[in-house]
Amino acid sequence: MTGRYDYIRDGAEIYRRSFATIRAEADLDHLAPDEARIAVRIIHACGMVEIGRDLVFSPDFATKARAALLAGKPILCDSKMVANGITLARLPAGNEVVCTLSDPAVPGIAARIGNTRTAAAMHLWGDRMAGAVVAIGNAPTALFHLLEMIDAGAPLPAAVIGLPVGFVGAAESKQALAGDGRLPFLTLHGRRGGSAMAVAAVNALASEAE
Amino acid sequence: MTGRYDYIRDGAEIYRRSFATIRAEADLDHLAPDEARIAVRIIHACGMVEIGRDLVFSPDFATKARAALLAGKPILCDSKMVANGITLARLPAGNEVVCTLSDPAVPGIAARIGNTRTAAAMHLWGDRMAGAVVAIGNAPTALFHLLEMIDAGAPLPAAVIGLPVGFVGAAESKQALAGDGRLPFLTLHGRRGGSAMAVAAVNALASEAE
Numbered sequence: 001m002t003g004r005y006d007y008i009r010d011g012a013e014i015y016r017r018s019f020a021t022i023r024a025e026a027d028l029d030h031l032a033p034d035e036a037r038i039a040v041r042i043i044h045a046c047g048m049v050e051i052g053r054d055l056v057f058s059p060d061f062a063t064k065a066r067a068a069l070l071a072g073k074p075i076l077c078d079s080k081m082v083a084n085g086i087t088l089a090r091l092p093a094g095n096e097v098v099c100t101l102s103d104p105a106v107p108g109i110a111a112r113i114g115n116t117r118t119a120a121a122m123h124l125w126g127d128r129m130a131g132a133v134v135a136i137g138n139a140p141t142a143l144f145h146l147l148e149m150i151d152a153g154a155p156l157p158a159a160v161i162g163l164p165v166g167f168v169g170a171a172e173s174k175q176a177l178a179g180d181g182r183l184p185f186l187t188l189h190g191r192r193g194g195s196a197m198a199v200a201a202v203n204a205l206a207s208e209a210e
Numbered sequence: 211m212t213g214r215y216d217y218i219r220d221g222a223e224i225y226r227r228s229f230a231t232i233r234a235e236a237d238l239d240h241l242a243p244d245e246a247r248i249a250v251r252i253i254h255a256c257g258m259v260e261i262g263r264d265l266v267f268s269p270d271f272a273t274k275a276r277a278a279l280l281a282g283k284p285i286l287c288d289s290k291m292v293a294n295g296i297t298l299a300r301l302p303a304g305n306e307v308v309c310t311l312s313d314p315a316v317p318g319i320a321a322r323i324g325n326t327r328t329a330a331a332m333h334l335w336g337d338r339m340a341g342a343v344v345a346i347g348n349a350p351t352a353l354f355h356l357l358e359m360i361d362a363g364a365p366l367p368a369a370v371i372g373l374p375v376g377f378v379g380a381a382e383s384k385q386a387l388a389g390d391g392r393l394p395f396l397t398l399h400g401r402r403g404g405s406a407m408a409v410a411a412v413n414a415l416a417s418e419a420e
Contacts, residue, residue, distance in 0.1 A: 003358030005386060007379045009325040009351060018377040046256075047375045047401030081406070084294040115219040141219060148213030165257040165406075167228040169217045176215060191257030194406045196291070196375075 137198025347408025
C-alpha cells in the first residue's frame with residue numbers, strides 16, 4: 001500500500017535524514033561532540049533547530065550522566081510522561097526508571113510540606129537519589145524542590161536534566177539550577193522545555209547509537 | 211519546608227497564573243472561545259505563546275471532537291507518550307485510550323505494508339476508528355497513513371489532532387491533513403508539534419475545567 005502521498009516510509013532513513021538536517025541547520029559549534037549528540041536529539045523532539053544555541057551544559061554533565069547510566073544508576077523522573085517516554089532497550093545497564101507521582105503517599109506529603117504533588121513525590125526517591133540521573137521535564141516546583149532537598153541533606157544525584165516548561169517558575173528554577181554549583185546539569189533557559197525534550201536527553205545519554 | 215527560594219508552591223495557583231499569562235500574551239483573537247481554550251493548554255504544554263497565531267482549527271473540530279468524547283468514543287494515539295499523558299480523570303465518559311504500538315503484530319504489518327511501525331500499528335485500531343478522536347503527536351508517517359487508510363475504506367474518525375513533529379514529513383503531512391477535507395482537524399503547521407501538545411489538546415477537549 002503506497003497510497004497517493006510521496007513520503008519516506010522507512011524509520012531508519014527518517015532518523016538519518018532528520019539528524020542530518022538538524023546538524024546542517026543548528027548552531028552547535030559551542031558544544032562538545034557528546035553534548036552536540038544530546039542537543040541533536042532534543043532538537044529532534046521539538047522540531048526547533050533554533051534552541052541549539054540556547055541549550056546550556058555544565059562542563060561535566062555529559063560525562064557524569066553517561067557514567068551514572070553505565071554504572072546502572074536509576075533515572076528519577078518528575079512526570080509519568082518522562083518516565084514512559086524513555087526507551088528501555090537503549091538503557092545500558094537495565095537501569096530503573098522511577099516516577100513516584102502516583103504513589104498513594106504523595107497527597108499527604110504535599111499537604112505536609114506545602115508544595116505540589118510533583119515536588120512531594122520526590123521525597124519517595126529516598127536513597128535512590130545518590131548518584132542518579134534526575135530528569136525533570138514538567139514541573140518548575142520539582143526543580144526548585146530538588147535544590148531544597150539537597151540543602152536539607154538529600155543525597156547528590158550524578159546529574160540533572162533540568163527542562164521544566166511553562167509560565168510560572170520555569171525560567172527561575174532553571175536559573176537556580178545553573179547557579180547552584182553542586183550539580184552537573186543540562187538546561188534550556190526560559191519558558192521552553194517539556195517531557196519530550198527530557199526524554200530525548202535521556203535517550204541520547206543512554207546509547208551512542210543515533 | 212519553605213527553603214531558600216521564593217516560588218509558588220500551590221498547584222492550582224500555578225495553573226491559574228499560567229493560564230492568565232498565556233491569555234494576556236498570546237494572540238488568540240482568530241479563535242472561537244472553545245478553540246482558544248484548547249490553544250491555551252497547548253501553549254501551556256510548550257511554553258511558547260507565539261504558536262497561538264499558528265494553530266489551525268477546522269471550523270467543526272472543537273464541536274465534533276468534544277461530542278465524540280461525550281459519546282464515549284475512544285482516543286486513538288500514535289505513541290505511548292501521548293496515550294500515557296492523557297489525564298484519565300478528566301475524560302467525560304471513561305473513554306478508552308488506545309495505543310497499539312507495542313502489539314506483537316506490528317513489526318509484521320510494518321514489513322507487509324512497507325511503512326513505519328507507527329503507521330503499521332494503526333491497522334490494529336480497526337472499527338474503533340469510527341467516530342473516534344485520533345491524536346497524533348509524534349510520527350508524520352502516522353498522519354500520512356491515516357489519510358491513506360481512509361482512502362482505502364477505513365472508518366472516518368470524528369476529529370484528528372494532527373501534531374506530528376520533526377524534520378522529515380511533519381510539515382508535509384500537516385498540509386495534507388489541512389487540505390484533505392474529510393476530517394475535522396487541529397494542527398500546527400511546520401516542524402513543531404509533539405506528544406505534549408497532543409496531550410494538552412486532548413486534556414482540553416476532555417473537560418471544560420481549566
